[in-house]
Amino acid sequence: METFSVFIVFSFYGVFGDTVGEIVSLMEGDTVALHTGLTEVQTGDVIDWRFGPNAILIARVNRAAGTTKIYEDVFDGRDRLYINQQVGDLIITNIRTEHSGLYKLSIHGRNKEMIYNVSVLSDKTDGVKTVPVMEGDSVTLHTDVTEIQKYHLIQWIFRNIVISSIDKTSKVKAIKKHNTKPFLNKLEVDHETGSLQIRSIRTEQCGMYILQMTSSTHTIHKRFNITIFDAVKSVSLMKEDSVTLHTDLTDIYDEILWMFEYEDSLIAAFNRIDQNVSIYDDVPDGRFRDRLKLDDQTGSLTITNTTTEHTGLYHLEIISSRHTLHKSFIVNVCNAVRTIRVNMGKPVTLDSGVTKIQKYVQLLWKFGDEDTLIEFNGTNLVFSRDGKFKDKILHENGSLTINDIVIEHSGFYHLEIISSRHTLVKRFSVIVTVAADLEHPGYISLICVAVLLLAVTVGWIIYCRRMSGRGMHHLQTLQ
Numbered sequence: 001m002e003t004f005s006v007f008i009v010f011s012f013y014g015v016f017g018d019t020v021g022e023i024v025s026l027m028e029g030d031t032v033a034l035h036t037g038l039t040e041v042q043t044g045d046v047i048d049w050r051f052g053p054n055a056i057l058i059a060r061v062n063r064a065a066g067t068t069k070i071y072e073d074v075f076d077g078r079d080r081l082y083i084n085q086q087v088g089d090l091i092i093t094n095i096r097t098e099h100s101g102l103y104k105l106s107i108h109g110r111n112k113e114m115i116y117n118v119s120v121l122s123d124k125t126d127g128v129k130t131v132p133v134m135e136g137d138s139v140t141l142h143t144d145v146t147e148i149q150k151y152h153l154i155q156w157i158f159r160n161i162v163i164s165s166i167d168k169t170s171k172v173k174a175i176k177k178h179n180t181k182p183f184l185n186k187l188e189v190d191h192e193t194g195s196l197q198i199r200s201i202r203t204e205q206c207g208m209y210i211l212q213m214t215s216s217t218h219t220i221h222k223r224f225n226i227t228i229f230d231a232v233k234s235v236s237l238m239k240e241d242s243v244t245l246h247t248d249l250t251d252i253y254d255e256i257l258w259m260f261e262y263e264d265s266l267i268a269a270f271n272r273i274d275q276n277v278s279i280y281d282d283v284p285d286g287r288f289r290d291r292l293k294l295d296d297q298t299g300s301l302t303i304t305n306t307t308t309e310h311t312g313l314y315h316l317e318i319i320s321s322r323h324t325l326h327k328s329f330i331v332n333v334c335n336a337v338r339t340i341r342v343n344m345g346k347p348v349t350l351d352s353g354v355t356k357i358q359k360y361v362q363l364l365w366k367f368g369d370e371d372t373l374i375e376f377n378g379t380n381l382v383f384s385r386d387g388k389f390k391d392k393i394l395h396e397n398g399s400l401t402i403n404d405i406v407i408e409h410s411g412f413y414h415l416e417i418i419s420s421r422h423t424l425v426k427r428f429s430v431i432v433t434v435a436a437d438l439e440h441p442g443y444i445s446l447i448c449v450a451v452l453l454l455a456v457t458v459g460w461i462i463y464c465r466r467m468s469g470r471g472m473h474h475l476q477t478l479q
Contacts, residue, residue: 023117024218027144029094029128031221034103034116036088046108047088051075052101061088075099089219095120116218128208128223133201133325135228140324141209143194143222153214154194159207164189164196203228234330240305245314245329247299256299259315260288261354268294268301308333311426312353332425337412339429348405350413350428352398362418365400368411374400407432 047061082091103116156164177187182204188197211222258268269278281288287309293302316327342348363376375382391403413428
């Protein structure tokens, strides 16, 4: 079971009878270094480290004798204990729940003693948190620290390189980030919590990340292994079908968030601690009303009675104490040709179904099979010079409006919204009808043309009949 790690400074009267203590909470598999506070072990120093209510000696540094002894057999015999020879710190690696308890530091000759209350929580991960993500996704690695101010140095390390650090002892209170490949413009650090966000992950950012947090009394190490799996999942279905987007959860989580198109369009959420399911089916425009179901066991989202408006990109955030996973799904409702009838001379808007187009690298509006009306490549907007569509407007969300529509605007319109990871396609069939509006110039012109054609036709018929009558009269005269 995954739980929160809590770091609290607390003074108390310990079992050993000493005042002043440090409570240190860890996860199983973490590494901790308990500090002596020395800058260097001097010749006359004798440092003892003891463990448990019986104050069992587990390590001793005798600089005068030039010896360092570690008593693993009285600890657990698993080679977990190490001593920093320069400063005498006690290091415990791959820590387990049975290592919870009181650790006492005594430095003979300096009259210095310190007690550390170490609490180890089980998360069944052997200290390495595996974080599976999809290529191109973002992930946040959490420090799990509620009192970040007690740590004067927080470092994130990748392949033996410090990629981010917060040093509170520096005169300049700034966050240092590694801004060369492979992390150029990809890192964001939360100054309040120390959590690290990595954007748009590729294979070169996969691997082991080490978090190192240092206070005056101890240093904590946490490990995260980021791996890439699966591409963006694409789901196709027929109109009025139902679809379930699966979380594929195998681990315990704290919160699940489902968004449509953009991260500010929350449509469903589940909080495991409160056991609270929230459905926001009235946003962004009510298209999900009475259509969403969230499984409170798996976090999977079901959309019932789908329509073309549900075609698009769905974002999933799975939040736990150590990290946040991001997943994406493309839902494409097949045969999604929307038919729109509009009276001649009226405006018509073809809705893109997205909120903003800035996150997409390209947008294309086409009429028929070949005519490109509008092209947007992320920065530049190009309009067709075809005089047939003089009065058209492209909105911020990519929707297209055609004003003063005429008969020749009838036909199929094709929209492609392209990002680096997927393409959304929408099709519209526009039928322009003639309304009984005699004041409209287009309609008046049509009536004039029709009347003229009718007059010409009637005149031709009369002329032909007259010519036919004269011919018969001439023939009778000859006979």
